[in-house]
Amino acid sequence: MLNEIKEIIHYSPLTAQIVIENGPVARAARPGHFVIVRFDSEGMRIPFTIVKTSADDGTISIIIHRAAGLGNLLSTLEPGMVIPDLLGPLGQAMEIDENATVVCIGDGAGFVPLLPVIRSCRERNTRVISVFSEQSAQAACLLPLVEKYSEIVDASASGVETALNELLARVKPDHIIMSGPTTLLKSIADITRHKGVRATAILNMMMIDGVGLCGICRVMVGGKRLLTCIEGPAFDAHAIDFDQLLNRQRHFV
Numbered sequence: 727m728l729n730e731i732k733e734i735i736h737y738s739p740l741t742a743q744i745v746i747e748n749g750p751v752a753r754a755a756r757p758g759h760f761v762i763v764r765f766d767s768e769g770m771r772i773p774f775t776i777v778k779t780s781a782d783d784g785t786i787s788i789i790i791h792r793a794a795g796l797g798n799l800l801s802t803l804e805p806g807m808v809i810p811d812l813l814g815p816l817g818q819a820m821e822i823d824e825n826a827t828v829v830c831i832g833d834g835a836g837f838v839p840l841l842p843v844i845r846s847c848r849e850r851n852t853r854v855i856s857v858f859s860e861q862s863a864q865a866a867c868l869l870p871l872v873e874k875y876s877e878i879v880d881a882s883a884s885g886v887e888t889a890l891n892e893l894l895a896r897v898k899p900d901h902i903i904m905s906g907p908t909t910l911l912k913s914i915a916d917i918t919r920h921k922g923v924r925a926t927a928i929l930n931m932m933m934i935d936g937v938g939l940c941g942i943c944r945v946m947v948g949g950k951r952l953l954t955c956i957e958g959p960a961f962d963a964h965a966i967d968f969d970q971l972l973n974r975q976r977h978f979v
Contacts, residue, residue, distance in 0.1 A: 729809040732785055734800075737867040741791045742800055743777070749784030751776070751814050757822060757842040758928075758960055761788065761814030762936040765799065773933050773955075775839040776815060789838050789868075816936050820926070820960050824850040826900040829893065830876070831857040831886065831914055836906025837868050839928045839959070843903055848875040855879060855897065859886045859910060887913060894921055904963065905930065908975060912968035925963035929954050929971075946970050 733745040751761065755776045764771050774788035790800055820843060828847050830840045837858070847854050854876040858869070872878065881889035894917075904914050905928040918925040931943035931954040943954035946967035952958065 727808055729812050731803060731805050731807045731809065732783075733805055734803060737871075740800075741789065741867050743787050743789050744803065745785050745787050746809065746812065747783075747785050748812060749781075751812070752779045752784050752786050753781050755779045755786060755815040756819035757846045758818060758820030759815035760817050760839075760959065761786070761812055762816065762933065763788070763809060763813075764811035765803070765809055767810050771811070771813075771934060771936070773816075773936065775842070777838060777841045778845075789841075791835060791838075813936055816955060817959050818957060820903075822846045822850055823852050823901050825852060827853045827855070827897065829855045829857060829890075829897075829899045829902045831859065831890070831902065831904040831906070831910075833859045833906040833910065836904075836910070836930070837872060839905045839930070840903065841868075841871055844872060844875050853877075855893065855899070857881050857886065857889055857893065859906065886910060887917060890914065890917055894923070899923060901926065902963075903928065903960075908968060908972055911963065911966075912972070915963040915966065915968065919964050926960050927963040927966060928960045929958055929966075931955075931959065932975075945974075 728748060730747045732747050735743040760773050760775050762771050762773050776786050777789055778787040830844055832840050844854050856872050856876040857879040859881050879889055902918050902923055902925045904911055911927045915925055933943050933955050934940040936955045938953045938956045944951050945954055947961045948965040
């Protein structure tokens with residue numbers, strides 16, 4: 727049945743993968759796409775990265791973390807439930823590097839949007855190095871999903887800036903892809919700009935409709951006003967106006 731929850735895979739008491747039947751989305755989705763889900767008719771519309779698809783089974787997977795402002799949502803879900811509203815795939819698919827070296831950087835929550843990118847890069851014979859900025863419970867439970875496809879760098883003790891500079895001293899990546907708090911993205915963008923390394927930031931923005939009507943997710947990129955839900959969520963990190971973005975987030979959060 728369309729939008730039926732087929733399976734719930736628990737990684738920790740706080741984090742789980744939700745497998746949802748939706749053949750049209752499963753066949754169309756690519757790394758970088760997301761869906762907006764409303765789990766009950768009176769609930770919020772929440773954006774989730776599509777972390778995995780199976781065209782054969784007609785399913786997509788999202789990851790829910792209870793601490794990410796979602797209260798006790800996980801405890802209300804069970805296999806067999808039908809989700810009333812699921813819109814997608816939304817956003818723009820990311821260009822996946824082939825036969826290259828890619829560094830992915832994020833915090834615990836920030837690694838969720840990176841999961842489909844990491845897996846797709848490995849499928850295209852690209853070396854992936856993943857830098858975790860923290861070792862929280864969420865980061866720890868996602869680690870097994872990352873280390874299957876990637877080398878791991880733990881930056882929780884030294885800090886991302888130090889770990890990244892040390893990494894760039896011995897490795898010359900073709901591309902750095904990052905996700906997580908805006909302050910972290912801004913810091914990494916400054917380092918990669920100085921080092922001359924191409925960088926992409928996957929933005930985590932508040933959204934209401936996901937089709938560009940509300941305008942809450944707009945961001946300045948290269949001097950142009952773009953909508954994360956339509957033209958993103960991934961942008962050239964060196965073109966994003968992070969100061970303007972931080973000001974907007976202070977206003978809406």
